[in-house]
Amino acid sequence: xxxxxxxxxxxxxxxxxxxxxxxxxxxxxxxxxxxxxxxxxxxxxxxxxxxxxxxxxxxxxxxxxxxxxxxxxxxxxxxxxxxxxxxxxxxxxxxxxxxxxxxxxxxxxxxxxxxxxxxxxxxxxxxxxxxxxxxxxxxxxxxxxxxxxxxxxxxxxxxxxxxxxxxxxxxxxxxxxxxxxxxxxxxxxxxxxxxxxxxxxxxxxxxxxxxxxxxxxxxxxxxxxxxxxxxxxxxxxxxxxxxxxxxxxxxxxxxxxxxxxxxxxxxxxxxxxxxxxxxxxxxxxxxxxxxxxxxxxxxxxxxxxxxxxxxxxxxxxxxxxxxxxxxxxxxxxxxxxxxxxxxxxxxxxxxxxxxxxxxxxxxxxxxxxxxxxxxxxxxxxxxxxxxxxxxxxxxxxxxxxxxxxxxxxxxxxxxxxxxxxxxxxxxxxxxxxxxxxxxxxxxxxxxxxxxxxxxxxxxxxxxxxxxxxxxxxxxxxxxxxxxxxxxxxxxxxxxxxxxxxxxxxxxxxxxxxxxxxxxxxxxxxxxxxxxxxxxxxxxxxxxxxxxxxxxxxxxx
Numbered sequence: 001x002x003x004x005x006x007x008x009x010x011x012x013x014x015x016x017x018x019x020x021x022x023x024x025x026x027x028x029x030x031x032x033x034x035x036x037x038x039x040x041x042x043x044x045x046x047x048x049x050x051x052x053x054x055x056x057x058x059x060x061x062x063x064x065x066x067x068x069x070x071x072x073x074x075x076x077x078x079x080x081x082x083x084x085x086x087x088x089x090x091x092x093x094x095x096x097x098x099x100x101x102x103x104x105x106x107x108x109x110x111x112x113x114x115x116x117x118x119x120x121x122x123x124x125x126x127x128x129x130x131x132x133x134x135x136x137x138x139x140x141x142x143x144x145x146x147x148x149x150x151x152x153x154x155x156x157x158x159x160x161x162x163x164x165x166x167x168x169x170x171x172x173x174x175x176x177x178x179x180x181x182x183x184x185x186x187x188x189x190x191x192x193x194x195x196x197x198x199x200x201x202x203x204x205x206x207x208x209x210x211x212x213x214x215x216x217x218x219x220x221x222x223x224x225x226x227x228x229x230x231x232x233x234x235x236x237x238x239x240x241x242x243x244x245x246x247x248x249x250x251x252x253x254x255x256x257x258x259x260x261x262x263x264x265x266x267x268x269x270x271x272x273x274x275x276x277x278x279x280x281x282x283x284x285x286x287x288x289x290x291x292x293x294x295x296x297x298x299x300x301x302x303x304x305x306x307x308x309x310x311x312x313x314x315x316x317x318x319x320x321x322x323x324x325x326x327x328x329x330x331x332x333x334x335x336x337x338x339x340x341x342x343x344x345x346x347x348x349x350x351x352x353x354x355x356x357x358x359x360x361x362x363x364x365x366x367x368x369x370x371x372x373x374x375x376x377x378x379x380x381x382x383x384x385x386x387x388x389x390x391x392x393x394x395x396x397x398x399x400x401x402x403x404x405x406x407x408x409x410x411x412x413x414x415x416x417x418x419x420x421x422x423x424x425x426x427x428x429x430x431x432x433x434x435x436x437x438x439x440x441x442x443x444x445x446x447x448x449x450x451x452x453x454x455x456x457x458x459x460x461x462x463x464x465x466x467x468x469x470x471x472x473x474x475x476x477x478x479x480x481x482x483x484x485x486x487x488x489x490x491x492x493x494x495x496x497x498x499x500x501x502x503x504x505x506x507x508x509x510x511x512x513x514x515x516x517x518x519x520x521x522x523x524x525x526x527x528x529x530x531x532x533x534x535x536x537x538x539x540x541x542x543x544x545x546x547x548x549x550x551x552x553x554x555x556x
Contacts, residue, residue: 005180010067011074012173013059013243015166016220018048018071019146020246023253023305026145030110030308036103041149045072058238074169078162079150085206086158086495086525088547089386090517092208095132096144097521100160100208102136103148109308113137126535131518138322140309142253143210157524164205167216172196174220174243178227179458187461194476195219195454199394200444202484206491207386208521211444214251214258218447221247221262225269226422229276245297252301253309256321257445261433268429272421333439336389338367346435350449353441355398358383358391372399373475384486392443393450396479403472404456407464414463423455494547501545502529505554512552513539519549 022044029040049068056064087093099114107117114136122129147160172192180188196216204212224247227240244266251262270290277286302310310320319326334342341349356367358379367390370376375395382388383395391397415423430448439445453476460469502525509532525546526533534555542553 002185005176005185006062007067007070008173009177010059010061010063011071012170012177013061014048014052014067014071015074016170016174016243016246017052018044018075019163019166019170020249021048021051022149023142023145023250024300026149027110027305027307030108033108033111035106035108036148036152038152041153044149055242059242060239075162075166078165078169079154079159081165082161082206083154083156083159084495084499085161085491086498086546087161087207088491088494089204089207089209090519091387093519093521093546093549094517095135095521096208096210097157097524098129098132099136099141099144100147100151101157101521101524101527103144104151104157109137109141127520129520131520134323138309138313138317140253140255140259140306142250142305143213145305147208156528157521161206161208164201164207164212167213167220168196168201168205171216171220171223175223178223182230183458183462190473191454191457191461194457194473194480197480197484198450199392199397199480199483200447200450202480203384203386203388203392203487204444205484206487209386209444210254211447214255215447215450217247217250217254218258218261218265219451221251222265222426222451225265226426229269229272229422230418241293245293248297249301249305253305256324257437257439258447261448264433265429268425272425333442337442338390340366341441346438346440349441350434353390353392353443354401354449356390358388358395360385360387360389370398372396372402380482380486383483384490386487387444389442394479394483396475397453400453400472400475400479403475404453407456407460407468407472411459411463415459426451426455498546502526502531505529505531505545508532509534509555510552511536511539511555512550513537515544515548515551517549519546522546522549 022041025044025047026036026040029035052059052061052068053064055061061067087097102114102117102121103109105121107114107121113133115130115133118129118133143163146163150162151157151160153159172195175192175195176188178188179191182188183191198215200215201212221244224240224244228237228244231237231240248262248266252259274283274286274290277283313322314320316322317326324332337349338352341352344352352367352369355369355372357370357376359367360382373396379391379395383391412420412423430451433448434440434446437446440449443449457472457476460472464472505526506529510526511534513536523533533552539551539553542551544551
């Protein structure tokens with residue numbers, strides 16, 4: 001078992017390094033006016049393997065060749081699975097796929113706007129391909145860059161969702177490596193699996209939504225920060241700092257909110273690290289080393305990978321986080337929350353969003369409070385949604401939260417001094433970010449709240465009795481499995497049907513219209529099957545394909 005654990009750890013480190021190197025190389029080529037091609041991911045794999053070999057001693061890598069092979073096998077299997085499953089999300093089939101396709105087909109976000117690229121490249125679709133430019137130009141782009149690299153290898157845009165599986169595996173492997181040193185291997189495995197397959201990940205696994213990526217990389221960063229604090233001052237520093245550095249760079253370029261969370265966690269934990277070094281009389285050396293580390297990390301994160309987002313946003317709009325925050329931005333939250341939330345403060349929003357029936361409520365509807373652990377029929381279908389607004393952490397989450405609070409109160413005194421320090425820091429951050437951020441009530445925007453469940457599970461497994469541990473694990477598992485199983489069953493069933501439809505249209509010409517919305521990302525799927533298409537707004541309910549997004553008729 002130890003050998004398996006070592007291989008999982010080593011391959012997760014390799015894949016994390018590969019993700020970071022791919023971002024650095026892709027943007028380096030962009031600055032040289034070299035657009036995306038299949039050479040980019042191949043070059044990234046070669047460079048990653050060389051760096052991994054050079055660092056194998058410091059990273060305690062014992063199986064270099066086997067690790068590289070297994071890592072690439074995991075990458076391949078993830079790509080294969082993702083290719084078979086079609087994204088059913090609205091955001092995925094609108095601007096996410098469109099941005100990925102643009103990058104794969106030559107868009108260089110460093111020098112050109114997406115609107116300019118679309119206007120130049122897509123002239124024969126019969127449709128305005130310049131829409132969604134405000135999101136494609138100004139949002140963080142790490143996920144799109146990584147996905148476009150995979151797309152360039154396969155010429156199947158659905159394969160790009162493979163990074164969802166890869167980041168889950170990275171989180172699982174790094175979590176297992178740390179937690180198995182604190183608990184036994186079995187308990188470390190259980191917690192790591194629960195961390196990696198959380199309710200938001202389970203909901204978004206087969207989509208291009210990037211919240212689950214944000215969860216995975218932020219949790220990876222947090223584990224590395226805990227690892228750093230938990231170590232004795234001059235022992236085994238390189239591994240957790242190495243993980244932290246790459247996770248930090250990626251976290252700052254996945255989503256704006258994940259960037260904010262990452263900065264808060266990193267800042268507070270590094271303050272704690274400096275304080276510990278002060279007590280050990282190493283403050284000056286530690287402070288110097290942290291400055292020397294974080295200056296290049298910020299340069300790579302903001303000025304290299306983040307240039308096309310943060311720097312260009314600041315130059316064009318005097319706001320690095322345009323269009324989500326600041327003057328001239330777009331409010332994407334107010335219209336999507338229950339009407340009653342408009343008059344609630346943040347604490348009240350979190351309460352109602354946590355202790356109400358699962359629902360995808362919009363502005364005109366009201367929440368319905370329920371007794372924890374009760375399940376209503378109408379909750380079942382909604383809980384499989386990719387973007388559940390109310391009780392987005394699952395049907396049983398409110399009950400799990402109550403159990404967690406009870407566990408924490410009962411067993412806190414049993415914790416070691418170091419555990420109390422780390423958990424206290426985490427709880428302060430979690431509480432602050434949950435109740436003081438306006439979107440703290442919405443599960444996919446708040447990865448912090450679920451950390452409390454993980455903390456309590458750790459305490460239960462280490463200090464609680466066997467029966468309590470099993471009951472807690474059972475309820476957590478049921479809560480997540482409901483989401484994962486319903487989501488998987490529906491998505492796989494529909495994907496089989498869609499694949500048959502697209503194969504039947506292969507090499508043909510169609511006229512199309514959108515059934516609802518403007519999911520122009522689906523046109524990338526048509527390109528992958530060599531289906532020629534022309535927009536015709538008069539097409540209505542002829543034939544419907546791709547989760548009913550598209551109306552079409554065959555021309556020839």
